[in-house]
Amino acid sequence: MRDFQMPGRSAVYATNGMCATSHPLAAGVAIDVLKAGGNAVDAAIAGAVLLGFCEPQMTGIGGDCFVLFKPAGSEDVHALNGSGRAPKGLNAAELRARGMTAMPLYAVEAVTLPGAVDAFCRLSADWGRIGIADTLAPAIHYAEEGVPVAPRVAQDWAAAEPLLQGHARETLLLNNKAPTLGQVFRAPGQAEVLRRIAREGRAGFYEGEVAEDMVASLKALGGTHTLADFAETECEYVAPVSGPYKGVDLLEHPPNGQGATAILLLKILSHFDIADMDPFGTDRAHIEAEATKLAYDARNRFLADADFTTRLDHMMSDETATRLAALIDPKHAMAAAAPLTETVHKDTVYITVVDKEGMAVSLIYSVYHSFGACLASDKFGVNFQNRGAGFTLQHRHPNEAAGGKRPMHTIIPGMIRQNGRVTMPFGVMGGAYQPTGHARFLSNMVDFGMDPQTAMDAPRCFSGVHGMEVERGYSDAVRADLAERGHRVVPPEVPLGGSQAVKIHADGLLEGASDPRKDGCALGY
Numbered sequence: 354m355r356d357f358q359m360p361g362r363s364a365v366y367a368t369n370g371m372c373a374t375s376h377p378l379a380a381g382v383a384i385d386v387l388k389a390g391g392n393a394v395d396a397a398i399a400g401a402v403l404l405g406f407c408e409p410q411m412t413g414i415g416g417d418c419f420v421l422f423k424p425a426g427s428e429d430v431h432a433l434n435g436s437g438r439a440p441k442g443l444n445a446a447e448l449r450a451r452g453m454t455a456m457p458l459y460a461v462e463a464v465t466l467p468g469a470v471d472a473f474c475r476l477s478a479d480w481g482r483i484g485i486a487d488t489l490a491p492a493i494h495y496a497e498e499g500v501p502v503a504p505r506v507a508q509d510w511a512a513a514e515p516l517l518q519g520h521a522r523e524t525l526l527l528n529n530k531a532p533t534l535g536q537v538f539r540a541p542g543q544a545e546v547l548r549r550i551a552r553e554g555r556a557g558f559y560e561g562e563v564a565e566d567m568v569a570s571l572k573a574l575g576g577t578h579t580l581a582d583f584a585e586t587e588c589e590y591v592a593p594v595s596g597p598y599k600g601v602d603l604l605e606h607p608p609n610g611q612g613a614t615a616i617l618l619l620k621i622l623s624h625f626d627i628a629d630m631d632p633f634g635t636d637r638a639h640i641e642a643e644a645t646k647l648a649y650d651a652r653n654r655f656l657a658d659a660d661f662t663t664r665l666d667h668m669m670s671d672e673t674a675t676r677l678a679a680l681i682d683p684k685h686a687m688a689a690a691a692p693l694t695e696t697v698h699k700d701t702v703y704i705t706v707v708d709k710e711g712m713a714v715s716l717i718y719s720v721y722h723s724f725g726a727c728l729a730s731d732k733f734g735v736n737f738q739n740r741g742a743g744f745t746l747q748h749r750h751p752n753e754a755a756g757g758k759r760p761m762h763t764i765i766p767g768m769i770r771q772n773g774r775v776t777m778p779f780g781v782m783g784g785a786y787q788p789t790g791h792a793r794f795l796s797n798m799v800d801f802g803m804d805p806q807t808a809m810d811a812p813r814c815f816s817g818v819h820g821m822e823v824e825r826g827y828s829d830a831v832r833a834d835l836a837e838r839g840h841r842v843v844p845p846e847v848p849l850g851g852s853q854a855v856k857i858h859a860d861g862l863l864e865g866a867s868d869p870r871k872d873g874c875a876l877g878y
Contacts, residue, residue, distance in 0.1 A: 355806075355807065361806075361810055361869075362806065362810070362867070362869060363806070364804060364805065364806040364864050364865065364866050364875070365864070365865040365866075365867075365874075365875040365876065365877050366862060366863065366864055366865075366877065367863050367865070367877025367878055368709070368861065368862060368863065368877075369387070369708075369709040369877070369878050370384060370387040370388075370393075370396070370706070370707065370708045370709055370863070370877060370878055371706070371707050371855045371863040371864075371865045371875065371876070371877040372384055372387075372396060372397075372400060372704065372705070372706045372855075372865070372875065372876055372877070373704070373705050373853035373854060373855055373865045373866060373867045373873070373874070373875035373876075374400055374404065374702070374703065374704035374705070374853055374867070374873050374874075375404065375408065375411075375702055375703065375704075375782070375851055375853065375867075375868075375871040375872060375873035376403075376404055376407040376408055376503060376506075376702075376871075376872055376873050377872070377873060377874050377876075378403060378407055378495065378500060379400040379401070379403045379404045379407055379704065379873070380400065380867075380873060380874055380875065380876040381876060382396075382399050382400050382403050382491040382492075383396035383397065383399060383400035383704065383706050383876075384396070384876050384877070384878055385491070386399045386400075386483070386488070386491075387706070387708055387709075387878070388878060389483070390482065390483065391481070391482055391483045391487075391488070392425070392480075392481065392482045392708050392710065392712050393422070393706040393707055393708040393712040393713060393714045394422065394476055394477065394480045394481045394482075394712065394714055395477065395481045395482055395483050395487075395488050396706045396708070396714075397420075397704050397705070397706040397714040397716045398473045398476065398477055398481070398485075398488050398489075398716075399488045399489070399490075399491050399492065400704045400706070401418070401473070401702065401704050401716055401718045402414070402473065402488075402489060402492040402547070403491055403492040403495055404702040404704065404718065405492070405543075405702075405718075406492065406495050406496050406500050406538065406540055406543070407495075407500050407503070407506070408503075408506050408509075408702055409525060409538065409540070409724070409736065410506065410509045410510055410513055410723045410724050411509075411701055411702045411719065411720070411723075411782075412701065412702045412718045412719050412720055413543070413720055413725075413735070413736045413738075414467065414469065414470055414543060414546060414547070414558070414735060415467045415567075415720060415725060415729075415730075415735045415736045415737045415738050416467055416468075416469050416718060416719050416720035416721070416725065416738040416740070417435055417436040417437055417465075417467065417468045417469050417718070417719060417738060417740055417762065417764070418435040418436075418468065418469040418472050418473070418716060418717060418718040418719075418764075419432070419433070419434060419435060419436065419606045419610055419716075419717050419762070419764055419765065419766050420432065420433040420435065420472065420476060420606075420714065420715065420716045420717075420766060421593060421604060421605075421606060421714075421715040421716075421766045421767070421768050421778065422476075422480065422712070422713065422714045422715065422716075423711075423712065423713040423714075423768070423775045423778075424480070424712055425708070425710035425711045425712040426710070426711065428770070428773055428774055428775055430593050430604050430768055430770070430775060431590060431593075432590065432591045432592060432593045432606050432607065433472055433475070433476055433588055433589070433590055433591075434468075434472075434588060434589045434590075434591050434606070434609070434610075434659075434759075435468045435469050435471065435472025435473070435588045436465075436468045436609060436610075436740070436759050436760075436762055437465045437466030437467050437468035437586055437738075437740070437759070438465060438466055438468075438582075438586070438757050438758060438759050439465050439466070439741055439744070439754065439755065439756055439757065439758050439759075439760070440464075440465075440466065440576065440577045440578040440579065440582045440756060441577070441579070441581075441582060441756035441757050442576075442577025442578070442579070442756055443462070443577060443741070443754055443755065443756045443758075444754075444755070444756065445744075445746050445748070445753050445754040445755060446748075448462060448746055448754065449746055449748075453746060454746060455745070455746055456741055456742045456743075456744050456745070456746060456754060457742070458722060458726075458739055458742050459516055459518065459722075459726055459727045459728075459739065460574075460726065460739075461571055461574040461575050461576040461726070461728065462575075462576070462741065463726050463739035463740070463741040463742045464571060464576060464578070464725075464726050464728065464737045464738065464739060464741060465738060465740045465741045465759075465760065466578070466582055466583060466586045467558075467586070467735075467737075467738060468586060468588060469718055470550060470555060470558045470559070471555050471558075471559065471586050471587060471588045472588040473485070473488075474550070474554050474555040475555075475588050476588075478554075485550065485551060485554060486551040486552070489547050489550060489551045490551070492547055493544050493547045493548055493551070496539065496540045496541065496543050496544035496547065497539065497541055497544040498539070499537035499538055499539040500537065500538055500539075501535050501536070501537055501538075502532045502533065502534055502535060502536050502537075502538055503534075503872040504534055504872060505870075505871055505872045506872060507531075507532070507533055507534040508847075509723060509847075510531040510532060511531045511533075512723065513531070513723035513724050513727070514526065514530065514531040516723070516724065516727045517724060517727045518727050518728055519574075519728060519729070520570070520728075520729045520730065520731050520734065521724065521727055521728055521729035521734075521736060523729075523734075524540065524542065524729050524734035524736075525724060525729065525734075525736065540734060542732065542733040542734035542735075543733060543734055543735060545733060546558060546563050546733050546735065549561075549562075549563060559583045559584050559586055560580075560583070560584055562732075563733055563735070564580055564583045564584070565580065566730045566731060566732040566733050566735070567583065567730045567733075567735055567737075568580050568582075568583065569731070570728075570729075570730040570731045570732075571730075571737070573731075574728065577756075591606075591607055591659070592607065593605060593606060593607065593768075594606075594607045594612060594613055594616065594665070594669065595616070595770070596616035596617075596619060596620060596669060598619040598620075598622075598623060598795060598796075598799060599623065599799050599800070600771065600799075601769055601770075601771050601795065601799055602769070602770040602771065603615060603616055603619060603767065603768075603769060603791065603795060604767065604768040604769070604770055605765055605766075605767060605791075606765055606766055607659065607665070608656050608657060608658070608659045608662040608665060608761070609656070609657060609658045609659055609662070609759040609760065609761055609762050610762045610763075610764065610765050611652055611656055611761065611762065611763055611765055611787070611788055612765040612767070612788070612791075613652070613656065613665060613668055613669050614648050614649060614651070614652040614656070614788035615648075615765065615767070615787070615788035615789075615791035615792050616669050617648045617651055617652075617668055617669055617673065617674060617677075618644050618645060618648040618788055618789065618791075618792045619792050619795065619796070620669070620671060620673075620674030621644040621647060621648060621674045621677050621678045621681075622640065622641065622644050622792065622796065623674070624674070624675065624678035625640050625678070625681075627640070627796055627800045628800040628801065632797065632800075632801045632803075632811065633811070633812055633826070633827060633828075633831070634831060635830075635831050635834040635835055635838070636683070638814045638821075638823070638827070638831065638835060639683070639684075639686070639835060639838055639840070640681065640683065641789065641792070641793065641814070642686070642814065642815075642816035642821060642835075642840065643680075643681040643682075643686065643687060643816075644677075644678070644681065644792075645788075645789050645815070645816050646687060646688075646689050646816055647677040647680060647681070648677070648788065649785075649788070651668050651673070651677075652668075652761075652788070655667075655668045655751065656668075656751075656752065656761050657750075657751035657752035657758075657760075657761050658751075658752070658758045658759040658760070658761075659759075660758075661751040661752070661758070662751060663751070684838055685838055685839050686821075686838050686839035686840045689816060689817075689818070701717060701718070701719040701763075701764050701782040701783070701784065701787075702717070702718050702719065702782065703715075703716070703717045703718075703766070703780035703781075703782050703851075703852075703853050704716050704718075704853065705778040705779060705780065705853050705854065705855050706855075707778065707855045707857060707863055711857070711861075713768070713775060713778045713855070713857065714778065715766035715767060715768050715778035715779065715780060716766060716780075717764045717765065717766045717780050717782070718764075719738070719740075719764045720736060720737075720738040720739070720740075721738050721739050721740045721742060721743070721763075722739055722742070724736060725737055725738035725739045725740075726738065726739035727739075740760055740762070741754065741760055742760075743760035743761050743762060743763065744758075744760045744761070763784050763785055763787055764782075764787065765780070765787050765788070765791065766778070766780050767779050767780055767781070767791050769795065774857075774859070775857065776856060776857055777805070777854055777855065777856045777857065778854070778855055779791075779794065779805070779852065779853065779854035779855075780852065780853055780854075781793075781794055781850045781851070781852040782850055782851045782852070782871075783849055783850030783851060785817055785818075786813075786815050786817065786849050786850050787850070789815055790813070790849070790850040790852065793813060794808050794809065794852060794854075797811055804856075804864075804866075805854045805856050805864065805866035806866040806867075808866075809852045809854070809866055809867070809868045809869070810868075810869060811826070812824045812825070812826025812827050813826075813848075813849040813850065814827065814849070815845075815849050816840070819843055819846075820840070820841035820842065820843040821835055821840035821841055821842045821843065822843055822844070822845040822849060823835065823842055823843075823844070823845070824845060824848065824849055825844070848870035849870075850868070850870065851868045851870045851871040851873075852866075852867075852868040853866070853867050853868065853873065853875070854866045855875070863877055865877055
């Protein structure tokens with residue numbers, strides 16, 4: 354039980370349905386869909402698509418998604434890969450010949466095919482109840498009528514405003530400036546795109562006038578994208594990967610996502626007495642930072658498109674974790690892992706929904722960096738992702754950029770299973786931080802007995818490419834001790850991650866938790 358004389362938020366309890374996500378309007382819409390007879394899949398899609406207008410810097414229909422879901426009446430977990438591929442014309446050798454040593458961030462070369470719309474249509478058809486037209490209706494309404502800009506969104510929008518280029522400045526700015534707190538953002542062009550998807554399904558996006566607009570806009574910027582690339586975009590059902598941590602199983606999306614990194618990280622941490630440490634002390638922060646460096650180095654070596662990932666079993670093996678744990682010095686920091694390419698960003702949305710029949714959905718949806726490539730299509734204003742920046746230009750690397758290939762992805766939905774029962778769909782947004790965020794969230798609950806909301810509220814730290822980012826919730830003494838051990842301690846530019854979760858109690862009670870680092874909430878009925 355939290356101290357009600359201190360700042361904080363209470364968990365949310367309900368019995369018929371629950372949603373936790375990063376914007377209240379999206380959470381409200383998801384609950385409305387459940388009340389109207391939709392299931393967790395319908396509600397999650399409805400809320401996710403709306404988030405593209407509540408938080409357009411984080412996500413949109415020009416982006417990708419990954420989904421883990423548990424059907425009603427079953428404890429089996431399914432995974433859906435809704436990440437798009439590079440256009441067939443992308444060629445790493447040609448980019449190297451032009452003098453590039455890494456994938457560009459805010460350029461047409463980084464734009465991969467948007468995979469989320471195909472995944473939403475497929476998931477709705479296969480597992481939803483009310484159909485894609487009714488599922489998209491709330492997002493169409495808000496795209497047309499507008500959404501008031503929320504506090505965290507206003508902050509992020511202002512920071513990204515200088516990066517927006519071309520038509521994106523017309524569709525994503527108001528009078529050539531980032532909208533401020535409370536100003537209303539509308540996206541009528543994208544509302545029309547959603548109406549076409551509602552009528553025609555995926556063909557309304559990947560074929561016809563909308564696809565022609567996207568292809569023409571990308572070609573005008575020098576892209577190699579074709580109508581065939583869009584028409585051939587297809588999501589894929591895959592099997593989750595999992596690993597144990599002290600009697601609890603963490604389920605993750607397989608490559609090309611980085612979920613295996615979280616599993617390896619927890620296996621490394623299991624070699625240390627984390628539960629005997631101060632949860633917000635130096636020892637835990639140091640051990641987690643060192644384990645993070647090692648797990649991310651493995652990620653950077655091995656993870657890529659599933660067709661090119663050949664050493665996944667080795668990466669997640671107990672033997673690998675044991676050998677890596679032995680490299681950690683409890684008192685001295687090692688050098689950070691060399692980054693694969695550029696993975697510093699904080700721009701993703703996550704939504705989880707559990708319905709009264711027990712279906713649970715864990716869905717993450719992103720355009721990668723803030724406003725993705727910062728480019729938009731000329732007619733409909735579809736904001737393009739820059740997920741191709743997740744490739745490397747290193748010759749013969751498994752994740753080397755190539756046409757028709759999926760890049761290594763940072764966004765990962767999670768689920769927790771205990772004694773054969775799924776107990777919690779959850780996610781931790783925040784780009785490269787996500788595997789560490791998954792491990793920290795799970796460890797907070799398993800090692801320190803925290804409830805989900807307390808586990809989210811707790812301060813975070815992360816050893817990334819900027820250094821050892823330590824949130825203000827840590828003491829100055831911990832910062833000084835970390836620096837003494839060799840960490841380059843820096844304050845985070847923005848809060849580390851943003852998490853959402855729904856705990857499914859054994860008696861069916863639903864407990865929702867939502868991270869105060871975002872504008873969102875958990876809602877139930």
